[in-house]
Amino acid sequence: MSAPISKSEWEKLRRESTEALPGIVAELGLPKVLLEYQGDTVAKLESGTSLLVIEKSRRIGLTWGLASYAVLRAARAKSAGGMDAMYISYSQEMTREFVDACGMWARAFNMAAMEAEEFFFADKDESGDRSIQAFRIRFASGFEIVALSSAPRTLRGKQGLVIIDEAAFVDSLKELLKAALAFLMWGGQVVVCSTHNGVDNEFNTLVQDILGGRRKGAHTRIDFDQALMQGLYQRICLVTGEEWSPEAEANWRQDIIDFYGDGADEELFCVPAMGSGSWLTTPLIEARMTVASEDAPVLRLDLPDDYLQKPELTRRSLLAPFMEELREVLEGLDEEALHAFGYDPARKKDPAVAKLLRIEKDLRRVSALTVEMRRVPFAEQKAICRDIIMAAHRLVGAAIDATGMGMNLAEDLGREFGIREDVDGAGLVWQVSLSSSWYNEHMPPLKTAFEDDTIALAKDAEHVIDLRAVKIVRGIPSIPPEREGEAGKKRHGDFAVALALAYFASRMEWREFAYRAAVRKPSRFEQKPQADESGWQDRPDETTGGFRMASLRRSRGTF
Structure with missing residues (x-):
C-alpha cells in the first residue's frame, strides 16, 4: 500500500476537484445535514443490514451520524420498526457525548423526547454488587436510547439496536459480541465500528472474518482522506467560521498526519499495525x-x-x-x-x-x-x-x-x-x-x-x-x-x-x-478440409456455449 499523498499533492487534488464541480464551495452555507459517508452508513442500516462492521479513521464524526440513526430508530412506533437503541464504548466521556448528540438530533427532528437523565442500576460481578452509570433518553414511542458500559452482561436480557463504538479498545470484544449478536435473532441490529488497534486485535479478526466470508455481515471502510474528499474539513470550517480553501485543507490535513506520526496509518488510514509476517504459512x-x-x-x-x-x-x-x-x-x-x-x-x-x-x-x-x-x-x-x-x-x-x-x-x-x-x-x-x-x-x-x-x-x-x-x-x-x-x-x-x-x-x-446449433450438411460440391504442410487442418469454425470458437488445431496454426 502506498504512503499517504503529500501536502502539495493533496492541495492540487482538492483544487482540481472544486474546479471540476463549480459552486460546491458556494453551497457550503446550505450543506446536507449528513456528510456522504455518514449518510451512506445510515442508509445501509435503514435498508435492513443486521450486522454492520465499520473500519474508520479517528474523529471523522461517524458517531455523530450514528446518533441520528439511533434517534430515528428509537422514536418510531413498534409497528414502524421502532426499537431500543444501546450505545457501548470504552469510556464514560464517549457515552456522554453520544447521548448529548442524540439529544441534539431529537430536538432537531422535533421528536417527543424527555430530558436526558442519569440513572443507576444494580450489577453484580465476582467481587459483589456495584453500580454502573448509564445514560438514557426516553421517547414517546415507548423506546429509549441507553448508553451502557462495555461489560458484556449489560446487554443480557435486552433487545434492539446496539452500537459498539471504538470496539477495538473495549475490554472483551469477543464476549461483548456474543451478547450483542443474540439481538439478531429477534430482528435487532448490531453496529461495530472502530479505529484499528493492531492486526491481532479481535476487531481486525472480525473484519477479516467478514471479508473472508467466514461470518455473515456487511463491511465498510472510511479513512481520513475519504472523509476529507466528502467534505469533513469543509464542515469543520462551516462550524468554526473559518474560510475553506484547498491550501487551508492541505495544511490542516498535514498537521493531523504529522501529529499522529508513525501511528497515522492505523489512526487515520485504517491500517492495523504490528503486521509484517507471511500471509500464509x-x-x-x-x-x-x-x-x-x-x-x-x-x-x-x-x-x-x-x-x-x-x-x-x-x-x-x-x-x-x-x-x-x-x-x-x-x-x-x-x-x-x-x-x-x-x-x-x-x-x-x-x-x-x-x-x-x-x-x-x-x-x-x-x-x-x-x-x-x-x-x-x-x-x-x-x-x-x-x-x-x-x-x-x-x-x-x-x-x-x-x-x-x-x-x-x-x-x-x-x-x-x-x-x-x-x-x-x-x-x-x-x-x-x-x-x-x-x-x-x-x-x-x-x-x-x-x-x-x-x-x-x-x-x-x-x-x-x-x-x-x-x-x-x-x-x-x-x-x-x-x-x-x-x-x-x-x-x-x-x-x-x-x-x-x-x-x-x-x-x-x-x-x-447454452444452445444446440443446427448442423448443416455439406453439399456434394463442397470439398473436405485439407491439411497444410505443417499438419494443421483449416477447419470451419465451431459454435459452442454461446461463443464463436475456432478449433484448437486451427488456433495453434497462428504461430
Whole structure:
C-alpha cells in the first residue's frame, strides 16, 4: 500500500476537484445535514443490514451520524420498526457525548423526547454488587436510547439496536459480541465500528472474518482522506467560521498526519499495525497441495531471448512441443465441471502465469491447469490464454491483471469474450486493476479457502515460494518489490496473483447460456478440409456455449 499523498499533492487534488464541480464551495452555507459517508452508513442500516462492521479513521464524526440513526430508530412506533437503541464504548466521556448528540438530533427532528437523565442500576460481578452509570433518553414511542458500559452482561436480557463504538479498545470484544449478536435473532441490529488497534486485535479478526466470508455481515471502510474528499474539513470550517480553501485543507490535513506520526496509518488510514509476517504459512500451503500432478499439470514454456529474431519455421518448432502438450491437457478437462480462469501477464523479469480452477459440486476449488511462460511475446501469450478460455468447459469468468502491460491483453481478450464490469454483466473477462484496496478486499476469501480446506492445488516448490512471498504490509496482503530465486529465474509471487485472480473469478455471480446449433450438411460440391504442410487442418469454425470458437488445431496454426 502506498504512503499517504503529500501536502502539495493533496492541495492540487482538492483544487482540481472544486474546479471540476463549480459552486460546491458556494453551497457550503446550505450543506446536507449528513456528510456522504455518514449518510451512506445510515442508509445501509435503514435498508435492513443486521450486522454492520465499520473500519474508520479517528474523529471523522461517524458517531455523530450514528446518533441520528439511533434517534430515528428509537422514536418510531413498534409497528414502524421502532426499537431500543444501546450505545457501548470504552469510556464514560464517549457515552456522554453520544447521548448529548442524540439529544441534539431529537430536538432537531422535533421528536417527543424527555430530558436526558442519569440513572443507576444494580450489577453484580465476582467481587459483589456495584453500580454502573448509564445514560438514557426516553421517547414517546415507548423506546429509549441507553448508553451502557462495555461489560458484556449489560446487554443480557435486552433487545434492539446496539452500537459498539471504538470496539477495538473495549475490554472483551469477543464476549461483548456474543451478547450483542443474540439481538439478531429477534430482528435487532448490531453496529461495530472502530479505529484499528493492531492486526491481532479481535476487531481486525472480525473484519477479516467478514471479508473472508467466514461470518455473515456487511463491511465498510472510511479513512481520513475519504472523509476529507466528502467534505469533513469543509464542515469543520462551516462550524468554526473559518474560510475553506484547498491550501487551508492541505495544511490542516498535514498537521493531523504529522501529529499522529508513525501511528497515522492505523489512526487515520485504517491500517492495523504490528503486521509484517507471511500471509500464509508453509505447512498450511503444503497441506492444500493434494492434487496429483497428472490431474493438475503445471506446464512451463521458456523461450530464448532472441525468439522474435528467429525465422517463422524455427519459432513454430520451438512452440510445437508445448502446444501439443497443452492440447492434450485441454482435451482432458472435465466437461461437467465449472471452471474459472486467472491470468497475470508478464514479459521479461517475471513469468506470466495462467491459472485454471475447477469448481466441484461441493464448491471446492481444485487446480485444473497452470501455465507459466517466460520470455513469451504477448501475441503468443494471448493465443495460449485464448485456447484455455475456449477449451474450459462451463467457464464462469476470466480475471486478467489489467495493470500496466496487461491492459492491452485484457482488452483484446475482453473484446473477443465480452467484458465484465459488474455482477450483472454478460461477458466473461474481468479487467482487474490490482491495488491495495483490491488485495484488501479479495485476498481474505482466498486465505479462508486455505484455512477451511476448500481449495486444492498441485505440489510445486516454486508455487510454495510464490504464496510465501505474499506479506502483510501495513495490514494488507501485498507482494513486496523484492524478487526471489536465481538470476534469470527470479519470481515475484506471480502464481499467487494468478491464483487470487482465478479464485476471484470463481466467486463472482455468473449466468450460463447454452444452445444446440443446427448442423448443416455439406453439399456434394463442397470439398473436405485439407491439411497444410505443417499438419494443421483449416477447419470451419465451431459454435459452442454461446461463443464463436475456432478449433484448437486451427488456433495453434497462428504461430
